[in-house]
Amino acid sequence: MLQLFVVTACIQGGVIISQFLIAPFVEPAVVGVVRSLETIVALVVLAGSLGMQSIAIRDTAACAEPSAQQAVLRGVFVLVGITSAVVILGIFLAHEFVLTTAISSYVFVTCGLVLITNLLRVTTGYAQGAKVINEICFALMFATGAGVILTVALTRQYGIQGWMAARYITEAVCLAAVWWRLRGHVGPALQVFKVNRSELLATAGSGVTINASLFVRLLVDSLPILMLTALHVRTEEIGFFGLANLSLVLGLLPLAIIAQRAIPDLVELLDDAAALSAKFNSFIKSMLLVSSAMAAALVIAAGGWLLLIGGQYEMAAKYVVVLALSLPLKAVVLACGTMLVALRVFGLSLKVNIVEGILVLLVLYFGIPEFGGWAGVVAYVAGTVLSLTLLLSAVKIRIANLQGDGDDAGR
Structure with a gap:
């Protein structure tokens, strides 16, 4: 690790x-x-x-x-x-x-x-x-x-x-x-x-599906910066939001590493639905614990900046305080996406990312002219809540189906 x-x-x-x-x-x-x-x-x-x-x-x-x-x-x-x-x-x-x-x-x-x-x-x-x-x-x-x-x-x-x-x-x-x-x-x-050309084509096919989901995910996360740029918001304000967004990305880095490490462990338990469910619950708790610690660290750092340093980046610190509170929600979204990868369910994450992207785009389009960088903050949090609701429900349904299939096989 x-x-x-x-x-x-x-x-x-x-x-x-x-x-x-x-x-x-x-x-x-x-x-x-x-x-x-x-x-x-x-x-x-x-x-x-x-x-x-x-x-x-x-x-x-x-x-x-x-x-x-x-x-x-x-x-x-x-x-x-x-x-x-x-x-x-x-x-x-x-x-x-x-x-x-x-x-x-x-x-x-x-x-x-x-x-x-x-x-x-x-x-x-x-x-x-x-x-x-x-x-x-x-x-x-x-x-x-x-x-x-x-x-x-x-x-x-x-x-x-x-x-x-x-x-x-x-x-x-x-x-x-x-x-x-x-x-x-x-x-x-x-x-x-x-x-080997035949193996190359098979690998390319798998890669297309994976990359489509990753690309849409990154595009959705990048929409606030892209829309702020496209709508000609002052570059200073883009810089403020950009630094706040970077803080969140830095907070997500340990979570991404934990999720990457968890994939082999989840795959090993696909034949045991009860153990898989227990492992997933433990995985969620670990992600929530780490994300809460990272969120607290970001809030303390941003609050310290506001109280002790201030200066031209005060607005960035204010953005960080709000965005950091969404880290635990983002951790659950990441955990659910990891579980779907282990279950080899690639298309669902892509669809959820597209739905989230539509919501984020609407919030940004109507919010940026009025609220500037704060529209990016609201869009990020709203999109995270939507993905959390959809993905967590989907994972729970699939785990329940696996447990039902296991019970049927046992009978």
């Missing part, structure tokens, strides 16, 4: 922490542009992943032979390369013929991150599935730490251009460090012409 936490914190937390650290050195408007750009980059990176990080973890763990594990990595490398190329081409065409804004030009410059970041993520997923994650922990930790320092330095000196350059350098150095540590695994996997 500790090694998984370190790797996940490096892959996702490094980007988050660097955005917090640049705030004291640049204007809120720069923070707003960075948050808008980072939100769009996250979406296009996920679009280019085709769900291959989840596939890499699951399929690698299911293989006993090193050669079979390397075949899995070879397949995900090929699919990530193809999908990333398609996404990059789409960004190029959109930049040339459709969008001409400053943000679109920044996205075009950073589109190479789609390939580099996804190669890094699927490799770390492979390391988790092959149980060699300990081999990359320290190298990735040092590379990420250096990247955070570089990002702050270059952004302070050169603004948005410095931030973009630092993002490229950081991702490339992290990928090089991980590939060097796993060179015995990565080398054979780079022989892409040995890939």
Whole structure:
């Protein structure tokens, strides 16, 4: 768990922490542009992943032979390369013929991150599935730490251009460090012409379903930033909400790690409905305990900022206080989504995410002109409550059905 936490914190937390650290050195408007750009980059990176990080973890763990594990990595490398190329081409065409804004030009410059970041993520997923994650922990930790320092330095000196350059350098150095540590695994996997086409198509099919749900989930979470940008709210206000949203993402990081770790344990109990129900209840309690602690920490930190420091980021601290209270609700949503993955029910999460997205979009569209960033806060909380209601009901029904089937089989 500790090694998984370190790797996940490096892959996702490094980007988050660097955005917090640049705030004291640049204007809120720069923070707003960075948050808008980072939100769009996250979406296009996920679009280019085709769900291959989840596939890499699951399929690698299911293989006993090193050669079979390397075949899995070879397949995900090929699919990530193809999908990333398609996404990059789409960004190029959109930049040339459709969008001409400053943000679109920044996205075009950073589109190479789609390939580099996804190669890094699927490799770390492979390391988790092959149980060699300990081999990359320290190298990735040092590379990420250096990247955070570089990002702050270059952004302070050169603004948005410095931030973009630092993002490229950081991702490339992290990928090089991980590939060097796993060179015995990565080398054979780079022989892409040995890939099995039929297995590749089957893997791609699974990835499409997983990625669709993940993409819609990220899109829904990103809607407040995207709508604030689209409706031309002041970049300072986008920066305030963006920092508050980052605080929530940071609070969700431990929960995501616990959920990722829980999937194998839940899968092992699919044939025992009573044990599965007990495990799920225990999982929910753990998520609520951790999320409540994270929520309390965020409220205390934001309250301390308001009382002791204040300044131009007071509004961001106010947003954090309200958003933090939704963390326990978000924890239950995440736990239910994890349970559905264990049950191999992928489509339901996608549908719920779409319904939540419609609600969030309506709240933002009508609320932003009147309330600005507070509309984003209300939309986030309302969407979380809706997803909680739908997903928890669905999971309870499926567990009850499993228990009923088990009773029938026993009779």
